[in-house]
Amino acid sequence: MSRGANIKAVNLTKKFGDLLVLDNMNFEVEAGELLCVVGPTGCGKTTFLNSLTNLYQITSGQILIDDEPVDLKKHNVSYIFQENSTMPWLTVEENIRFGLDIKKVAEKEKKERVEEFMEIVGLTPYRKFFPRQLSASMLQRVSIARAFATKPNLLLMDEPYAQLDIELRYKLEDELIKLWEATGTTVMFITHNIEEAVYLGRKILILTNKPTTVKTFLDNPLPRPRDIASEEFVKLRNQVTDLIKWW
Numbered sequence: 001m002s003r004g005a006n007i008k009a010v011n012l013t014k015k016f017g018d019l020l021v022l023d024n025m026n027f028e029v030e031a032g033e034l035l036c037v038v039g040p041t042g043c044g045k046t047t048f049l050n051s052l053t054n055l056y057q058i059t060s061g062q063i064l065i066d067d068e069p070v071d072l073k074k075h076n077v078s079y080i081f082q083e084n085s086t087m088p089w090l091t092v093e094e095n096i097r098f099g100l101d102i103k104k105v106a107e108k109e110k111k112e113r114v115e116e117f118m119e120i121v122g123l124t125p126y127r128k129f130f131p132r133q134l135s136a137s138m139l140q141r142v143s144i145a146r147a148f149a150t151k152p153n154l155l156l157m158d159e160p161y162a163q164l165d166i167e168l169r170y171k172l173e174d175e176l177i178k179l180w181e182a183t184g185t186t187v188m189f190i191t192h193n194i195e196e197a198v199y200l201g202r203k204i205l206i207l208t209n210k211p212t213t214v215k216t217f218l219d220n221p222l223p224r225p226r227d228i229a230s231e232e233f234v235k236l237r238n239q240v241t242d243l244i245k246w247w
């Protein structure tokens with residue numbers, strides 16, 4: 001089991017020139033949390049993730065992973081995007097292995113992890129297939145298996161299922177929950193979809209309109225498996241919708 005990372009944003013502020021995007025944000029994500037982040041279009045969700053991975057230099061404040069400034073050599077962070085990020089010239093198993101090759105994992109362990117995660121996402125029968133032979137959901141499964149195989153302490157997911165149809169999205173949401181429960185990784189999942197946030201998240205971080213700050217940090221105690229038609233689910237979904245209506 002990988003150990004999930006603790007994340008703290010302390011007075012986090014990010015400007016692009018005069019444009020204030022992230023405005024004095026403060027919150028903490030506990031180790032091993034499954035956090036969904038929802039916010040209006042263009043509020044700065046991607047800017048936040050890019051700041052977290054040091055792609056952008058923040059203007060002031062701090063982002064800490066396990067109480068230390070982010071250091072990607074030390075903190076094992078993986079990223080899954082909305083777009084297909086597989087390598088077209090590699091097979092399914094080679095794509096999953098790719099993440100391990102760059103992390104310098106011992107050969108025997110690499111083989112075991114590729115088998116384990118390929119199996120969990122249901123791609124073992126397709127191991128020799130190339131990306132061009134796969135559907136959109138299978139491609140996302142490759143990315144998910146590749147990310148989890150590196151046993152990240154923190155997994156960042158930026159609207160990974162936004163382009164998938166509803167049935168596939170439900171399947172992949174369940175796979176994510178299974179993997180999260182099996183690994184103990186901290187997951188930050190960005191989405192525009194309120195139902196998805198309530199279905200997945202143990203916590204839900206609701207952001208305001210730009211300049212973005214924390215509107216609410218909600219607990220989601222609904223037991224799993226969650227039923228999207230149940231009274232409690234609909235109640236919580238409506239509560240989140242009401243909070244979001246007034247960005």
Ligand SMILES: Nc1ncnc2c1ncn2[C@@H]1O[C@H](COP(=O)(O)OP(=O)(O)OP(=O)(O)O)[C@@H](O)[C@H]1O
Nearest residue numbers: 016019021039040041042043044045046047048210
């Ligand atoms: N490199 C940059 N230079 C200047 N402005 C930027 C840059 N990156 C983002 N911005 C601005 O910051 C704001 C937030 O953008 P960002 O892409 O982080 O939002 P988002 O919440 O991820 O958007 P979406 O909901 O569309 O995914 C936007 O106004 C955008 O124009």
